[in-house]
Amino acid sequence: MSTSPKQALLKEYALVAQALAAPARLMLLEQLAQTEAAVETLARKTGLTVANASQHLQQLRRAGLVTSRRAGKAVIYRLQDARAITLMALLNEVAEANLAQVTDILDGLYGGAPAPEPITRADLAERLAQGAVTLLDIRPEDEFAAGHIPDARNTTLADLDRLLPTLDPEAEIVAYCRGPYCIYAHQAVALLRNRGFNARRMDGGLPQWREDGREVWGGTQA
Amino acid sequence: MSTSPKQALLKEYALVAQALAAPARLMLLEQLAQTEAAVETLARKTGLTVANASQHLQQLRRAGLVTSRRAGKAVIYRLQDARAITLMALLNEVAEANLAQVTDILDGLYGGAPAPEPITRADLAERLAQGAVTLLDIRPEDEFAAGHIPDARNTTLADLDRLLPTLDPEAEIVAYCRGPYCIYAHQAVALLRNRGFNARRMDGGLPQWREDGREVWGGTQA
DNA sequence: TATTCATTCAAGTAATTACTTGAATAATAA
DNA sequence: TTATTATTCAAGTAATTACTTGAATGAATA
Numbered sequence: 001m002s003t004s005p006k007q008a009l010l011k012e013y014a015l016v017a018q019a020l021a022a023p024a025r026l027m028l029l030e031q032l033a034q035t036e037a038a039v040e041t042l043a044r045k046t047g048l049t050v051a052n053a054s055q056h057l058q059q060l061r062r063a064g065l066v067t068s069r070r071a072g073k074a075v076i077y078r079l080q081d082a083r084a085i086t087l088m089a090l091l092n093e094v095a096e097a098n099l100a101q102v103t104d105i106l107d108g109l110y111g112g113a114p115a116p117e118p119i120t121r122a123d124l125a126e127r128l129a130q131g132a133v134t135l136l137d138i139r140p141e142d143e144f145a146a147g148h149i150p151d152a153r154n155t156t157l158a159d160l161d162r163l164l165p166t167l168d169p170e171a172e173i174v175a176y177c178r179g180p181y182c183i184y185a186h187q188a189v190a191l192l193r194n195r196g197f198n199a200r201r202m203d204g205g206l207p208q209w210r211e212d213g214r215e216v217w218g219g220t221q222a
Numbered sequence: 223m224s225t226s227p228k229q230a231l232l233k234e235y236a237l238v239a240q241a242l243a244a245p246a247r248l249m250l251l252e253q254l255a256q257t258e259a260a261v262e263t264l265a266r267k268t269g270l271t272v273a274n275a276s277q278h279l280q281q282l283r284r285a286g287l288v289t290s291r292r293a294g295k296a297v298i299y300r301l302q303d304a305r306a307i308t309l310m311a312l313l314n315e316v317a318e319a320n321l322a323q324v325t326d327i328l329d330g331l332y333g334g335a336p337a338p339e340p341i342t343r344a345d346l347a348e349r350l351a352q353g354a355v356t357l358l359d360i361r362p363e364d365e366f367a368a369g370h371i372p373d374a375r376n377t378t379l380a381d382l383d384r385l386l387p388t389l390d391p392e393a394e395i396v397a398y399c400r401g402p403y404c405i406y407a408h409q410a411v412a413l414l415r416n417r418g419f420n421a422r423r424m425d426g427g428l429p430q431w432r433e434d435g436r437e438v439w440g441g442t443q444a
Numbered sequence: 445t446a447t448t449c450a451t452t453c454a455a456g457t458a459a460t461t462a463c464t465t466g467a468a469t470a471a472t473a474a
Numbered sequence: 475t476t477a478t479t480a481t482t483c484a485a486g487t488a489a490t491t492a493c494t495t496g497a498a499t500g501a502a503t504a
Contacts, residue, residue: 005330005405006403006405007245008323009317009324010245012323013313013314014243014245015317017242017243017248017313018239018243020242020243021240021243023232023236024492024493026232026239027232039450039451039452040451049495051493051494051496052492052493052494054450054451054452055453055492063316063320064316064321065320070451072502073451073502074449074451074501075451081320083312086312087309087312087313088235090305090312091238092235093305094285094286094305094309095235095286097286098286098287099234099237099238099285105227108227181232183228244461246462261482262479271464273464273482274464276481276482277483280482292470292481295470295472295478295480
């Protein structure tokens with residue numbers, strides 16, 4: 001009886017925010033926003049040790065953001081609350097709008113030039129329907145396989161050079177990757193613009209496209 | 223050059239989440255969502271020491287959520303990014319949806335009965351237009367003066383008893399306070415229902431009503 | 445049953461965080 | 475100028491956090 005209900009509630013809300021307050025956990029959530037996955041997979045993708053990833057995932061679970069189930073020897077984690085995606089996007093928006101460091105880093109990806117405005121998902125959907133864009137999915141093959149925007153071509157950054165000769169120099173190119181934290185799409189756009197292509201980034205990534213309720217090809221995520 | 227751009231960006235996003243990850247700072251933000259205020263005022267309202275409040279406010283400023291300006295001897299803090307209000311509401315939603323402790327505490331406010339469903343702001347606006355509801359603003363007088371929902375009557379919890387005889391026992395009563403973290407409205411509704419009144423809580427508080435773009439009376443907040 | 449593999453637990457360390465106290469700064473008023 | 479008031483700064487302490495390492499658990503396979 002030492003804490004008031006108000007104090008107790010605030011502590012719970014802070015617990016949710018706390019879960020989002022470490023780079024390691026943001027990486028894990030970004031990964032889980034693509035598709036559910038086992039601990040070992042998540043650890044490998046994020047560069048964390050397995051024990052460390054496990055502990056972070058448990059913290060996310062305590063905050064109600066993810067759940068887990070056993071599948072044989074493995075434990076599969078998945079997003080429990082879709083609001084996690086919205087929360088992550090908001091953190092990104094607040095940081096981009098108010099923190100000079102963030103715009104500096106993003107400009108740095110374009111060699112110091114200001115980052116070009118992204119195309120909105122609504123505009124992209126329209127231009128895709130007209131067949132007016134070449135869409136590139138800059139994520140590892142397994143994430144592409146687990147779900148991607150219709151008609152997107154999958155390539156990693158490393159393989160992008162090889163793809164260049166097959167791209168129409170006149171066409172509009174749009175690149176996307178995991179979401180607002182992912183810099184692959186930025187890097188792809190920077191490279192393409194350097195080679196004279198008309199390239200832009202999609203605002204957000206696949207999780208946001210999915211959240212919009214738009215069509216997704218591949219995968220079986222509920 | 224020891225950190226990649228990705229790492230650096232994640233650290234900034236985590237900084238924003240970190241700002242929300244302490245009960246003290248959530249209280250300050252809740253207060254700032256009512257109206258801008260000086261450090262001493264915020265410290266008094268939240269029960270923090272002045273030095274401690276000042277330090278928390280500086281942390282919120284570093285995260286880009288608030289700004290400050292000098293006004294004579296005082297320093298006035300105010301919300302810098304309206305997304306802070308959305309973020310706080312989302313933390314509340316995630317916690318209510320997924321953390322058993324939270325529903326337990328909320329039910330506790332009603333003596334163990336499940337917390338009654340709140341009325342949405344849209345529904346409330348409609349019923350207010352019909353003159354079909356008595357609306358109670360359960361916040362301190364100064365916050366009411368700084369802005370409130372049209373036609374609301376201001377009362378503190380302590381004074382509610384005295385107000386009871388003037389309330390129509392047949393009328394529908396709606397109570398609201400500071401926002402999703404504020405429990406005054408819960409407590410007022412619990413008391414009113416105990417006395418046989420037909421009372422409900424409004425979903426969210428004044429900041430959410432304002433965010434909706436609805437009319438607000440009093441105050442001069444931009 | 446014993447072995448293997450994936451995950452979690454437990455203990456330890458270094459770093460960070462919240463809060464306190466008292467002094468320093470900044471603007472106003474006497 | 476000196477005094478007053480509001481805020482910030484600086485230093486110290488206790489508590490918490492992230493990460494590592496190695497052992498323990500749980501489920502599947504040989």
